[in-house]
Amino acid sequence: xxxxxxxxxxxxxxxxxxxxxxxxxxxxxxxxxxxxxxxxxxxxxxxxxxxxxxxxxxxxxxxxxxxxxxxxxxxxxxxxxxxxxxxxxxxxxxxxxxxxxxxxxxxxxxxxxxxxxxxxxxxxxxxxxxxxxxxxxxxxxxxxxxxxxxxxxxxxxxxxxxxxxxxxxxxxxxxxxxxxxxxxxxxxxxxxxxxxxxxxxxxxxxxxxxxxxxxxxxxxxxxxxxxxxxxxxxxxxxxxxxxxxxxxxxxxxxxxxxxxxxxxxxxxxxxxxxxxxxxxxxxxxxxxxxxxxxxxxxxxxxxxxxxxxxxxxxxxxxxxxxxxxxxxxxxxxxxxxxxxxxxxxxxxx
Ligand code: NAD
Numbered sequence: 001x002x003x004x005x006x007x008x009x010x011x012x013x014x015x016x017x018x019x020x021x022x023x024x025x026x027x028x029x030x031x032x033x034x035x036x037x038x039x040x041x042x043x044x045x046x047x048x049x050x051x052x053x054x055x056x057x058x059x060x061x062x063x064x065x066x067x068x069x070x071x072x073x074x075x076x077x078x079x080x081x082x083x084x085x086x087x088x089x090x091x092x093x094x095x096x097x098x099x100x101x102x103x104x105x106x107x108x109x110x111x112x113x114x115x116x117x118x119x120x121x122x123x124x125x126x127x128x129x130x131x132x133x134x135x136x137x138x139x140x141x142x143x144x145x146x147x148x149x150x151x152x153x154x155x156x157x158x159x160x161x162x163x164x165x166x167x168x169x170x171x172x173x174x175x176x177x178x179x180x181x182x183x184x185x186x187x188x189x190x191x192x193x194x195x196x197x198x199x200x201x202x203x204x205x206x207x208x209x210x211x212x213x214x215x216x217x218x219x220x221x222x223x224x225x226x227x228x229x230x231x232x233x234x235x236x237x238x239x240x241x242x243x244x245x246x247x248x249x250x251x252x253x254x255x256x257x258x259x260x261x262x263x264x265x266x267x268x269x270x271x272x273x274x275x276x277x278x279x280x281x282x283x284x285x286x287x288x289x290x291x292x293x294x295x296x297x298x299x300x301x302x303x304x305x306x307x308x309x310x311x312x313x314x315x316x317x318x319x320x321x322x323x324x325x326x327x328x329x330x331x332x333x334x335x336x337x338x339x340x341x342x343x344x345x346x347x348x349x
Contacts, residue, residue, distance in 0.1 A: 013278025118230025
């Protein structure tokens with residue numbers, strides 16, 4: 001049997017350190033993948049003069065699978081976020097972020113087990129912005145919400161709920177103020193919900209959701225929302241379970257976007273990534289926590305039906321996290337990246 005090819009982006013900052021650790025753990029867990037290493041981000045600018053070289057796009061087009069460490073994005077100027085460009089190029093419209101309390105990881109809450117499905121291509125992230133006058137005294141950003149974009153991500157959330165045995169989908173919006181754009185998302189949700197009588201459906205305004213997530217996180221199961229609210233709420237949810245260092249994510253599409261000249265649905269493409277950034281303050285010190293990328297890799301293994309390897313990897317991570325001796329410093333532990341990874345591998349079973 002040939003192993004699935006995966007485009008592997010090592011990324012910037014702590015990226016190479018957590019990538020090496022993750023590859024080691026995946027292989028020890030019995031993951032059967034063939035890595036194709038490609039460049040993106042600041043490292044790619046230095047090497048190829050381009051934050052997203054054509055060879056990287058070509059690789060992902062071919063493999064339809066990517067594991068990506070964080071990439072540095074300059075603030076305020078410079079090149080556009082490669083993360084956003086990749087999501088749009090491959091039309092990775094659903095961002096899936098599980099947030100589940102991990103035994104042993106210090107966090108304010110216990111019993112959190114929810115999944116945020118964030119629309120990944122529209123809303124304010126369509127990148128349509130301009131200054132309205134030459135003196136740049138005011139700027140305008142346009143949020144695009146389409147019925148097509150809303151429907152496919154909401155359908156994805158319901159299908160995800162069914163596949164993973166979840167009971168409820170909560171649609172989060174601000175339709176009381178943004179009556180047209182957010183109203184369209186909410187109306188579409190109500191329509192889609194009728195096709196899933198086995199899954200409970202409700203909706204909630206985003207500000208109320210932010211409060212409820214910290215007062216009663218166990219109330220939520222699957223949340224589906226638009227791009228900006230999803231961005232903010234998924235970091236909030238990561239905070240509930242002990243921070244960004246332990247959060248993984250999947251970006252799922254049906255195929256290359258029409259903008260790339262290919263029909264939607266021609267090929268499915270999925271990109272898995274840690275949700276934290278490049279942590280420049282600790283880069284190169286060998287102390288970064290690779291859990292977020294490892295959990296993303298476990299989602300990838302599930303995606304390619306290597307469920308046993310995924311389960312072994314998760315079990316190893318849980319065991320290593322349960323012990324302060326083997327946790328990394330950001331979680332109050334004493335281990336460095338390599339020692340933590342060794343502990344994960346020892347606990348694979
Ligand atoms: P960050 O997530 O890199 O760092 C925030 C804090 O968390 C830092 O103190 C850092 O040391 C710590 N931290 C993050 N990940 C850690 C890990 N795995 N182990 C231990 N500690 C960890 O956020 P930032 O400083 O706002 O961003 C730095 C750079 O990363 C920026 O260029 C930003 O654009 C980029 N970024 C990329 C992505 C991505 O590629 N998906 C996501 C967010 C930020």
